[in-house]
Every structure is written in C-alpha cells, then in structure tokens.
Amino acid sequence: MTSQKEAVKKVSAAVLLIGDEILSGRTQDVNLQTIAQYLAPLGISVAQARIIADDEATIIEAVRTLSAEYDYVFTTGGIGPTHDDITAECVAKAFNVGISVRDDARKVLEDWYAQSDREVTDARLRMARIPDGASLIENPVSGAPGFVIKNVHVMAGVPRIMRAMLHNVGPTLKGGAVVYGRTVRADGMREGDIAKELGVVAAQMPDLSFGSYPWFTDNDSGVALVVRGTDTARLSEAVEQLMKLARDKGREPEVTTH
Amino acid sequence: MTSQKEAVKKVSAAVLLIGDEILSGRTQDVNLQTIAQYLAPLGISVAQARIIADDEATIIEAVRTLSAEYDYVFTTGGIGPTHDDITAECVAKAFNVGISVRDDARKVLEDWYAQSDREVTDARLRMARIPDGASLIENPVSGAPGFVIKNVHVMAGVPRIMRAMLHNVGPTLKGGAVVYGRTVRADGMREGDIAKELGVVAAQMPDLSFGSYPWFTDNDSGVALVVRGTDTARLSEAVEQLMKLARDKGREPEVTTH
Incomplete structure (x- = not known):
C-alpha cells in the first residue's frame, strides 16, 4: 500500500x-x-x-x-x-x-x-x-x-x-498525493534538547518530512514537532517516535492531526 | 521643499x-x-x-x-x-x-x-x-x-x-525618504463608481502612488483609497481630492493617517 x-x-x-x-x-x-x-x-x-x-x-x-x-x-x-x-x-x-x-x-x-x-x-x-x-x-x-x-x-x-x-x-484542479500532517507538541521542551534525536528519526524515515517549531512566551517555551507525509500509517509510526523522544526528556506531548 | x-x-x-x-x-x-x-x-x-x-x-x-x-x-x-x-x-x-x-x-x-x-x-x-x-x-x-x-x-x-x-x-540600517500613507475610506462606495476619476487624480499627481481597495460583507461594501508619498503637503492635497471624489458620489469619507 x-x-x-x-x-x-x-x-x-x-x-x-x-x-x-x-x-x-x-x-x-x-x-x-x-x-x-x-x-x-x-x-x-x-x-x-x-x-x-x-x-x-x-x-x-x-x-x-x-x-x-x-x-x-x-x-x-x-x-x-x-x-x-x-x-x-x-x-x-x-x-x-x-x-x-x-x-x-x-x-x-x-x-x-x-x-x-x-x-x-x-x-x-x-x-x-x-x-x-x-x-x-x-x-x-x-x-x-x-x-x-x-x-x-x-x-x-x-x-x-x-x-x-x-x-x-x-x-x-488535478491533485496528486494528499500530504497529511501530525504535530507533537511538548511544553517546556527546548529544540536543543531533542535536535540530535530528531535528526536521527528524520534520517530513518526519509519518506516523511520533519520540522521543529519552537515557541516562547514571557514565562514559558516549548516545541512543536511536525511530521508530514502521504502515508498515514507511516505518520503514526513517526508520531510514536516523536512522543517517545519527548517522554525520554520528561515531557508529556500532545498530538494534533492536520 | x-x-x-x-x-x-x-x-x-x-x-x-x-x-x-x-x-x-x-x-x-x-x-x-x-x-x-x-x-x-x-x-x-x-x-x-x-x-x-x-x-x-x-x-x-x-x-x-x-x-x-x-x-x-x-x-x-x-x-x-x-x-x-x-x-x-x-x-x-x-x-x-x-x-x-x-x-x-x-x-x-x-x-x-x-x-x-x-x-x-x-x-x-x-x-x-x-x-x-x-x-x-x-x-x-x-x-x-x-x-x-x-x-x-x-x-x-x-x-x-x-x-x-x-x-x-x-x-x-541606512534609510531613505520615509513614505507616508493616508487612507480615505468611503462606506457604500464601489470602485467602479470612482475608478475613472481616481485615475485622473493619479495621473495629475505622478509623484504619489494611489491604490484602491474594495471590501465586502454580507450586507455592505465600500472602498479604501490609499495614497502614499514622501511629501506630506502633497499627501494633504491628494486627500482633499479623494474626499471631494467621494463626496461628489454622495459618500462622506473617513481619513486615517499611517
């Protein structure tokens, strides 16, 4: 498939x-x-x-x-x-x-x-x-x-x-493969904490594209890890990896679908 | 000047x-x-x-x-x-x-x-x-x-x-001439009502740039006429022209500075 x-x-x-x-x-x-x-x-x-x-x-x-x-x-x-x-x-x-x-x-x-x-x-x-x-x-x-x-x-x-x-x-319009996205958001996490591990996941799943989007407020910060691809089963695998990555750093992630 | x-x-x-x-x-x-x-x-x-x-x-x-x-x-x-x-x-x-x-x-x-x-x-x-x-x-x-x-x-x-x-x-940064803007907004007016006259004003004042931005809601519509330039005295002259243009169409305009 x-x-x-x-x-x-x-x-x-x-x-x-x-x-x-x-x-x-x-x-x-x-x-x-x-x-x-x-x-x-x-x-x-x-x-x-x-x-x-x-x-x-x-x-x-x-x-x-x-x-x-x-x-x-x-x-x-x-x-x-x-x-x-x-x-x-x-x-x-x-x-x-x-x-x-x-x-x-x-x-x-x-x-x-x-x-x-x-x-x-x-x-x-x-x-x-x-x-x-x-x-x-x-x-x-x-x-x-x-x-x-x-x-x-x-x-x-x-x-x-x-x-x-x-x-x-x-x-x-004649479209092609639909690109789906998932966001794994981890409050309190910083990009630098997971950059290396994220790079490993991205290299292991070259059919998907991974992005990392930090945010900052006066008192808080966090990262949204976004993965995109055409195969939703592969996206689910990637989300598991990203959630593990956040949990390994002691952060409980939230997942959204888009 | x-x-x-x-x-x-x-x-x-x-x-x-x-x-x-x-x-x-x-x-x-x-x-x-x-x-x-x-x-x-x-x-x-x-x-x-x-x-x-x-x-x-x-x-x-x-x-x-x-x-x-x-x-x-x-x-x-x-x-x-x-x-x-x-x-x-x-x-x-x-x-x-x-x-x-x-x-x-x-x-x-x-x-x-x-x-x-x-x-x-x-x-x-x-x-x-x-x-x-x-x-x-x-x-x-x-x-x-x-x-x-x-x-x-x-x-x-x-x-x-x-x-x-x-x-x-x-x-x-080394800036140059500051470009100022004025907006003459006329509720109820349509672009097509004033397009010709606006073109005449724009042609008469080639040192300024004129734009026209219509808006629409369910029940209403209007136009924002925007003029830009580096000389505020010329902008004031242009605003007078644009206000006259709206009033000639029976619309009372509002002016904002930006």
Missing part, C-alpha cells in the same frame, strides 16, 4: 499575491493561508509564495518563472476597475497573448449590473478585459470574473471574492 | 520567509507585517517578499537574486539547532564563503546557557555556525544569534525572537 501511495504524483503550486498593501504592512495577508489550506486536501502543496508590487516587469517575470516551475499558479489582486489594476494585462504579456474586452466577460458584467442599480461604465468594462485563450472564473460576490490561462489562475485580492473563486476552480 | 525631499534616495528591502509551515497553511505568517511596519518609518520600503521551503537550491537562488536586486534583504527562519535548519549554510553558499563554528558565536552561546541549567550540546553548537565575514545579531530571547552578511540580515523565524533581532539591527 505504501508503494502504491508513493507512486501518486506530487502536485505543487505557487501563490503570487499582487499589490502594494501587504508589502507596506497596512494589510495583513490572509489569502495565502486560505489557499494553502484549501489546496492541501486536494493533493496540491503550495511550494512557494511571492508577494509583489503593482509593477509590470515584476508581475510578468514572476508569472513566467512560477508558471514554468510549478504545476499550478494562483494569483490574487489587481483585477479590479482602477488604474492600479494591471494584473490581467501583465499575465497576457507574460504569455505573449493578446487581451481585449471579451464578449463572454462583458455579458457576465452586464447581467450582474442589470440586477443592481449600477451601470457598466467604461471603468467597469476594464474588468471584462481577458487574455486570449483564457477561461473565466465565476465571481458570485461582485460579478467581475477571474480567469485561468495555461496553469495560472488569476483571482481577486479581496479575501471574500478570492475564497469564492477558489471554490469555483477547485473542481477543475 | 518638495524637490529637496524627492532628492532623498528611496531605499528598498526584500523579505524572505524560509520554512514549510507558512506554505502548508499550518501557521499564519506575522513576520512580514512586523518587518514592513518596522522599516517604513526608517525610510525603507519592502518591495518584495518570498516565502520558500527549507530547500537548499531554492534558498540559495532567492538570497542571490534578492540581495542583488534590493538594498536590504531580511530573512526569517531556519537558524535553529535541528536538521531542517539550513539557512546559515545556504546563505554562505549563496555568497561563496565558508561557514564554521565561530569563536564569537560560541562564546555567546556558552554565556547564554551558563545562565540556565542547559548545556551547549553539539546540536546547539550548530547555531554558532556563522558564514565567514558575517557580523552577529544579538538574540535576547533564546541566545543563539542571527547574523548580517553583505546586505542580508538573517533572523530567527519565531516572531518574538525576530522582533528582538529586528530592533537590534534597526540602528545599523
């Missing part, structure tokens, strides 16, 4: 958050975690994320690089109606395809705004500019669609809209 | 968050916002951030690229005592310099652990491995130092330690 599971392809994704507001520190990003947690059970692991400004050259370079390097790319931000919304244009340039107001996207906007008292202004029509060959992603929150071109999924930056778009593209 | 201020150099930084835990979605990053908010008043703008896994080739490539492209680089994560802590090694490789247990770093650890009942184990001594030519960053939370090599500041990933290290390197 192990070999069968291991034979399942690993599928990777990159997340590209586009916009100045996270870089300036004004806004705390939440989209990366949402995307990572949504993709994980589909068998898609986020392998890299970049946060970049609304700058044409930077966006084009990042889209090209990440699209070539990972199975999927998910971008957020820069597809609204204002002057700083340049993502769609840049994605078209990254793939050397044209971009124009497309009839299918225009109809989506017309139908959407017909249900409110708002007009499809020229500014709003910018949101119907879709690269040639892209397919649309439905936006049930504010109407204007995202789009998919090659392996790049272009979504809105507003978390509420992004989540809705993500759920709409989910069924189209 | 404007020309004098504009003559001040813009200083940019990249943030490189190293570690699997943010990418997996298990942990919500907070370090990027902390770093951005700390650097802004020093006149250093975060221009790009990357979040990458504990993978040697990826770390080396990112350190080289970002170090060449930006005035400063700040990395977090991967400098603890465990097997997955490979950042120091990779930074040394990125700059083709050697790395070894250095006497100054060893003494820091020995002095630190002498004050507790903990020993300087071989695993802990890994944290005294510092690239040749680097200077140390003090860590008042858990002892083990970070380091600075060329323009790259290598810090811990634990937020509490990272903050302390950041405050210790702050006085050594």
Whole structure:
C-alpha cells in the first residue's frame, strides 16, 4: 500500500499575491493561508509564495518563472476597475497573448449590473478585459470574473471574492498525493534538547518530512514537532517516535492531526 | 521643499520567509507585517517578499537574486539547532564563503546557557555556525544569534525572537525618504463608481502612488483609497481630492493617517 501511495504524483503550486498593501504592512495577508489550506486536501502543496508590487516587469517575470516551475499558479489582486489594476494585462504579456474586452466577460458584467442599480461604465468594462485563450472564473460576490490561462489562475485580492473563486476552480484542479500532517507538541521542551534525536528519526524515515517549531512566551517555551507525509500509517509510526523522544526528556506531548 | 525631499534616495528591502509551515497553511505568517511596519518609518520600503521551503537550491537562488536586486534583504527562519535548519549554510553558499563554528558565536552561546541549567550540546553548537565575514545579531530571547552578511540580515523565524533581532539591527540600517500613507475610506462606495476619476487624480499627481481597495460583507461594501508619498503637503492635497471624489458620489469619507 505504501508503494502504491508513493507512486501518486506530487502536485505543487505557487501563490503570487499582487499589490502594494501587504508589502507596506497596512494589510495583513490572509489569502495565502486560505489557499494553502484549501489546496492541501486536494493533493496540491503550495511550494512557494511571492508577494509583489503593482509593477509590470515584476508581475510578468514572476508569472513566467512560477508558471514554468510549478504545476499550478494562483494569483490574487489587481483585477479590479482602477488604474492600479494591471494584473490581467501583465499575465497576457507574460504569455505573449493578446487581451481585449471579451464578449463572454462583458455579458457576465452586464447581467450582474442589470440586477443592481449600477451601470457598466467604461471603468467597469476594464474588468471584462481577458487574455486570449483564457477561461473565466465565476465571481458570485461582485460579478467581475477571474480567469485561468495555461496553469495560472488569476483571482481577486479581496479575501471574500478570492475564497469564492477558489471554490469555483477547485473542481477543475488535478491533485496528486494528499500530504497529511501530525504535530507533537511538548511544553517546556527546548529544540536543543531533542535536535540530535530528531535528526536521527528524520534520517530513518526519509519518506516523511520533519520540522521543529519552537515557541516562547514571557514565562514559558516549548516545541512543536511536525511530521508530514502521504502515508498515514507511516505518520503514526513517526508520531510514536516523536512522543517517545519527548517522554525520554520528561515531557508529556500532545498530538494534533492536520 | 518638495524637490529637496524627492532628492532623498528611496531605499528598498526584500523579505524572505524560509520554512514549510507558512506554505502548508499550518501557521499564519506575522513576520512580514512586523518587518514592513518596522522599516517604513526608517525610510525603507519592502518591495518584495518570498516565502520558500527549507530547500537548499531554492534558498540559495532567492538570497542571490534578492540581495542583488534590493538594498536590504531580511530573512526569517531556519537558524535553529535541528536538521531542517539550513539557512546559515545556504546563505554562505549563496555568497561563496565558508561557514564554521565561530569563536564569537560560541562564546555567546556558552554565556547564554551558563545562565540556565542547559548545556551547549553539539546540536546547539550548530547555531554558532556563522558564514565567514558575517557580523552577529544579538538574540535576547533564546541566545543563539542571527547574523548580517553583505546586505542580508538573517533572523530567527519565531516572531518574538525576530522582533528582538529586528530592533537590534534597526540602528545599523541606512534609510531613505520615509513614505507616508493616508487612507480615505468611503462606506457604500464601489470602485467602479470612482475608478475613472481616481485615475485622473493619479495621473495629475505622478509623484504619489494611489491604490484602491474594495471590501465586502454580507450586507455592505465600500472602498479604501490609499495614497502614499514622501511629501506630506502633497499627501494633504491628494486627500482633499479623494474626499471631494467621494463626496461628489454622495459618500462622506473617513481619513486615517499611517
């Protein structure tokens, strides 16, 4: 069973958050975690994320690089109606395809705004500019669609809209082996106390990945040992090892599944 | 006065968050916002951030690229005592310099652990491995130092330690023009209502940067118009324009300074 599971392809994704507001520190990003947690059970692991400004050259370079390097790319931000919304244009340039107001996207906007008292202004029509060959992603929150071109999924930056778009593209994604995680948390333990033993366990189970995450408060500290892998039976073996490691140091661990 | 201020150099930084835990979605990053908010008043703008896994080739490539492209680089994560802590090694490789247990770093650890009942184990001594030519960053939370090599500041990933290290390197940084921000928030307004007019304002004030950030709840929506620049008098002019823009659409705006 192990070999069968291991034979399942690993599928990777990159997340590209586009916009100045996270870089300036004004806004705390939440989209990366949402995307990572949504993709994980589909068998898609986020392998890299970049946060970049609304700058044409930077966006084009990042889209090209990440699209070539990972199975999927998910971008957020820069597809609204204002002057700083340049993502769609840049994605078209990254793939050397044209971009124009497309009839299918225009109809989506017309139908959407017909249900409110708002007009499809020229500014709003910018949101119907879709690269040639892209397919649309439905936006049930504010109407204007995202789009998919090659392996790049272009979504809105507003978390509420992004989540809705993500759920709409989910069924189209081809995942691989699902990576499961277990955390063995030991209060009062320090990394240095178990680093050597943890290294031994990690070397003995090269099919799993082991991480160690210390935490500190004013009065206390501890370590969370995290193990990840595609085979839950192997994960259980690893958890036993990690619990023994903590108990050998006189600490009673807590285990969580994720 | 404007020309004098504009003559001040813009200083940019990249943030490189190293570690699997943010990418997996298990942990919500907070370090990027902390770093951005700390650097802004020093006149250093975060221009790009990357979040990458504990993978040697990826770390080396990112350190080289970002170090060449930006005035400063700040990395977090991967400098603890465990097997997955490979950042120091990779930074040394990125700059083709050697790395070894250095006497100054060893003494820091020995002095630190002498004050507790903990020993300087071989695993802990890994944290005294510092690239040749680097200077140390003090860590008042858990002892083990970070380091600075060329323009790259290598810090811990634990937020509490990272903050302390950041405050210790702050006085050594040479900032440029401080970028100030103002937000004009108009509840009930939609981006499409003001996109054209906002574009006109942005085109008339090319020394400032304008952004538009819509938000949506179940029952309400609105837009935050953000303007940034180094000249506060110009910012005040811009705020007047943005407030007029909102009022012309029948919305009473709220202004915040950041």
